[in-house]
Amino acid sequence: MKVTVAQLKRGERGIIKEFSADHVPLKLLEMGCLPGNEVELVQTAPFKDPMYLNINGSHLAIRKETALQIEIELIK
Amino acid sequence: MTGKQINVALIGNPNTGKTSVFNQLTGLNQKVGNYPGITVEKKEGLCKLPRGLKAHIIDLPGTYSLNASSLDENVVIELLLNKNDKDYPDVAVVVSDVENLKRNLLLFTQIKDLGIPTILVINMADRMERKGISLDIDILEERLKTKIALVSARKRTGIDKLKELIINHRNISTEPCVNASVIDPDYFGNLRKAFPKQSIYKLWLVITQDVNFGNINRNEIDKTHSFNTKSTSELKRLQQKETIHRYQFINGVLKEALRIDTNAAKDLRSRLDRVLTHKIWGYAIFFAILLLIFQAIYDWSSYPMDLIDSTFASLSELTKANLPEGVFTNLIAEGIIPGLGGIVIFIPQIAFLFLFISILEETGYMSRVVFLMDRIMRRFGLSGKSVVPLVSGTACAIPAVMATRNIENWKERLITILVVPFTTCSARLPVYLIIIALVIPDETFLGFNLQGLMLMFLYLLGFGIAILSAWILNGILKIKNKSYFVIEMPNYKLPLLKNIGINVVEKTKSFVFGAGKIILAISIILWVLASYGPGDDFNNAEEIIRENYTEQSISTEELEQEIASYKLKHSYIGIMGRGIEPVVAPLGYDWKIGIAIISSFAAREVFVGTLATIYSVGSDEEETIKNRMAAETNPVLGGPLFTLASGVSLLLFYAFAMQCMSTLAIVQKETNSWKWPILQLVIMSVFAYVVALIAFQFLK
Ligand SMILES: Nc1nc2c(ncn2[C@@H]2O[C@H](COP(=O)(O)OP(=O)(O)OP(=O)(O)O)[C@@H](O)[C@H]2O)c(=O)[nH]1
Numbered sequence: 001m002k003v004t005v006a007q008l009k010r011g012e013r014g015i016i017k018e019f020s021a022d023h024v025p026l027k028l029l030e031m032g033c034l035p036g037n038e039v040e041l042v043q044t045a046p047f048k049d050p051m052y053l054n055i056n057g058s059h060l061a062i063r064k065e066t067a068l069q070i071e072i073e074l075i076k
Numbered sequence: 077m078t079g080k081q082i083n084v085a086l087i088g089n090p091n092t093g094k095t096s097v098f099n100q101l102t103g104l105n106q107k108v109g110n111y112p113g114i115t116v117e118k119k120e121g122l123c124k125l126p127r128g129l130k131a132h133i134i135d136l137p138g139t140y141s142l143n144a145s146s147l148d149e150n151v152v153i154e155l156l157l158n159k160n161d162k163d164y165p166d167v168a169v170v171v172s173d174v175e176n177l178k179r180n181l182l183l184f185t186q187i188k189d190l191g192i193p194t195i196l197v198i199n200m201a202d203r204m205e206r207k208g209i210s211l212d213i214d215i216l217e218e219r220l221k222t223k224i225a226l227v228s229a230r231k232r233t234g235i236d237k238l239k240e241l242i243i244n245h246r247n248i249s250t251e252p253c254v255n256a257s258v259i260d261p262d263y264f265g266n267l268r269k270a271f272p273k274q275s276i277y278k279l280w281l282v283i284t285q286d287v288n289f290g291n292i293n294r295n296e297i298d299k300t301h302s303f304n305t306k307s308t309s310e311l312k313r314l315q316q317k318e319t320i321h322r323y324q325f326i327n328g329v330l331k332e333a334l335r336i337d338t339n340a341a342k343d344l345r346s347r348l349d350r351v352l353t354h355k356i357w358g359y360a361i362f363f364a365i366l367l368l369i370f371q372a373i374y375d376w377s378s379y380p381m382d383l384i385d386s387t388f389a390s391l392s393e394l395t396k397a398n399l400p401e402g403v404f405t406n407l408i409a410e411g412i413i414p415g416l417g418g419i420v421i422f423i424p425q426i427a428f429l430f431l432f433i434s435i436l437e438e439t440g441y442m443s444r445v446v447f448l449m450d451r452i453m454r455r456f457g458l459s460g461k462s463v464v465p466l467v468s469g470t471a472c473a474i475p476a477v478m479a480t481r482n483i484e485n486w487k488e489r490l491i492t493i494l495v496v497p498f499t500t501c502s503a504r505l506p507v508y509l510i511i512i513a514l515v516i517p518d519e520t521f522l523g524f525n526l527q528g529l530m531l532m533f534l535y536l537l538g539f540g541i542a543i544l545s546a547w548i549l550n551g552i553l554k555i556k557n558k559s560y561f562v563i564e565m566p567n568y569k570l571p572l573l574k575n576i577g578i579n580v581v582e583k584t585k586s587f588v589f590g591a592g593k594i595i596l597a598i599s600i601i602l603w604v605l606a607s608y609g610p611g612d613d614f615n616n617a618e619e620i621i622r623e624n625y626t627e628q629s630i631s632t633e634e635l636e637q638e639i640a641s642y643k644l645k646h647s648y649i650g651i652m653g654r655g656i657e658p659v660v661a662p663l664g665y666d667w668k669i670g671i672a673i674i675s676s677f678a679a680r681e682v683f684v685g686t687l688a689t690i691y692s693v694g695s696d697e698e699e700t701i702k703n704r705m706a707a708e709t710n711p712v713l714g715g716p717l718f719t720l721a722s723g724v725s726l727l728l729f730y731a732f733a734m735q736c737m738s739t740l741a742i743v744q745k746e747t748n749s750w751k752w753p754i755l756q757l758v759i760m761s762v763f764a765y766v767v768a769l770i771a772f773q774f775l776k
């Protein structure tokens with residue numbers, strides 16, 4: 001099954017997989033959301049939207065619809 | 077030595093301290109805040125360098141890269157792509173934050189590709205120890221082919237080094253440190269062949285700009301359009317490749333030059349965020365903070381205000397007593413002093429408001445509010461980022477409209493611009509306060525001051541109507557948009573007292589002087605119109621009144637009052653006022669309020685000044701504005717003019733009416749069309765009239 005950032009629980013981490021440029025805005029990449037980087041869910045607002053992430057030391061918040069586009073591999 | 081000034085552009089990611097460095101270099105006091113997107117337009121200043129040299133410094137909005145996706149970022153790209161711009165930099169200073177060096181260097185490598193001499197400032201050096209960061213500057217300088225200044229804009233260290241580097245900017249290599257063309261050698265090779273004279277990276281930027289943002293000023297490189305052999309999604313993929321390629325290079329460099337000792341790092345962020353962004357506590361705290369702000373504005377500032385009020389009243393008296401009697405003295409004592417007093421009195425409250433807003437911004441809390449509110453705001457067609465304009469709109473709508481520039485999505489941005497004028501700006505505050513003081517009893521209810529609660533209600537009403545109209549607009553406006561949302565969550569910082577102090581003083585000053593100028597002009601005009609009149613009724617007022625009262629016995633004092641009010645009624649302003657009375661009477665106002673409303677179409681705060689001027693013409697006693705207003709009677713219904721009904725009606729009118737020329741002008745500028753400001757003006761004014769009408773008829 002496809003695991004995305006949107007499935008992370010608070011405190012969980014994952015490694016970002018390759019993704020397609022058509023769905024993930026370039027701005028996110030520029031802010032450090034790159035394939036191979038580690039992502040941790042710091043906090044979520046109600047209904048898990050938006051999500052507050054720590055991607056390799058970059059702290060940013062994105063909406064769930066964007067989080068659903070970023071595939072990850074969970075770190076146990 | 078006099079020569080050409082060196083043009084220096086400060087460029088960097090949002091919130092890295094560009095404006096702080098700018099202020100250090102120029103000695104100016106531009107606004108600084110711990111929120112990405114404080115600076116949204118180009119700001120300029122002069123910096124004196126050693127050896128008699130001068131530099132022209134340009135502060136720019138923050139940008140994550142040269143691929144703009146919002147209006148504030150576009151400002152930077154337009155400057156860098158246009159060699160003919162008078163501000164085109166001789167040297168670019170990229171300001172980076174030592175805690176986010178990796179991300180900051182992405183932009184650095186892009187700027188470097190443009191062939192401009194580029195200096196790297198690594199700012200916030202004072203935080204390195206706390207975070208356990210150590211750097212090898214020599215390796216960085218060598219690998220990045222640049223010169224580096226390690227700076228702390230807060231502690232004022234490294235600024236001299238930076239100045240030295242600026243002077244010697246000719247020695248800095250203009251060679252790129254990353255070769256972007258490896259991402260598609262064929263394509264870039266062809267590009268080079270087609271335009272041998274142009275910088276290849278600039279061409280690439282021009283070609284790809286449309287993909288993300290559009291409408292870039294392309295001037296001489298326009299021909300590239302014909303070269304556009306790739307589809308949008310191919311270009312996007314290439315941009316993605318470029319970004320990854322740049323990051324690979326940066327990672328390599330930082331592996332050698334940057335060490336972070338995680339044991340030494342103390343993290344306040346996660347502990348604070350656990351509470352401040354919590355699903356329940358987060359909202360509770362936000363609400364509590366708002367409540368505290370209103371309580372402060374209402375309670376704490378009442379002491380200095382009373383003092384100011386009585387000072388101005390006695391100042392008027394003093395002028396009258398000491399200057400020779402005559403027209404000029406009257407103008408000063410009855411026109412100018414009360415008019416100015418009407419505005420000076422609100423300095424304490426406005427200062428408090430600005431104080432709280434700057435504290436929220438400087439600590440980094442504002443981004444948390446954006447995070448908490450995004451989902452709720454989205455329901456209404458707004459973005460979490462709309463919260464900042466809406467909150468800063470409580471100070472003034474003009475900076476608030478400009479603060480929408482960092483909203484990526486045009487529809488969300490437009491709606492925010494359109495509804496921001498509903499929030500209670502500081503110009504409404506004087507009107508609210510004086511009317512609340514007149515019609516709402518000064519009693520406590522459940523421990524809260526009733527007048528304070530009413531004020532809070534008006535603020536909430538402003539927000540409520542803003543949100544409601546956003547929701548309606550969201551349904552009506554048909555604008556296609558690709559929506560996404562990213563916001564950086566900055567570290568919490570202890571607010572710097574100096575920054576906050578400067579913010580408060582500058583904002584208050586500009587409020588007082590901005591409003592002061594208009595009020596001065598309007599109160600002079602009003603005074604002239606109220607002191608002169610056409611025809612016999614005005615000139616022979618004294619005889620007419622004396623004749624009327626020959627039968628009755630009446631004290632001289634009362635007689636004089638009667639004469640004065642008869643005169644006012646038949647002065648130019650009285651005639652104009654009574655002309656419009658039929659329009660405002662259904663709302664419960666007399667002609668004096670009508671005049672005040674009309675004169676406040678230039679700016680709302682003129683209302684109080686106008687009433688102060690009109691009421692003080694011809695009155696003798698030392699009186700505060702409030703007492704004069706309380707003594708007015710309603711010409712149609714009799715009884716006091718300011719009752720609960722007319723008071724509420726006025727409050728509502730001011731809450732909704734679009735009475736601010738400057739806001740209309742800025743909306744025109746930011747939306748680049750007259751359609752939106754005109755719609756705003758008409759709809760808001762009609763709505764205000766109707767609501768005020770209903771309120772008065774219902775309550776009277
Ligand atoms: N600790 C520390 N904080 C700093 C330093 N320089 C700036 N800051 C803080 O960093 C925050 C951002 O500063 P600004 O100067 O507004 O940053 P900017 O790059 O102009 O930001 P935008 O205009 O929003 O892009 C403020 O809270 C500053 O007080 C520094 O050297 N050390």
Ligand SMILES: [Mg+2]
Nearest residue numbers: 094095114115
């Ligand atoms: Mg700035």
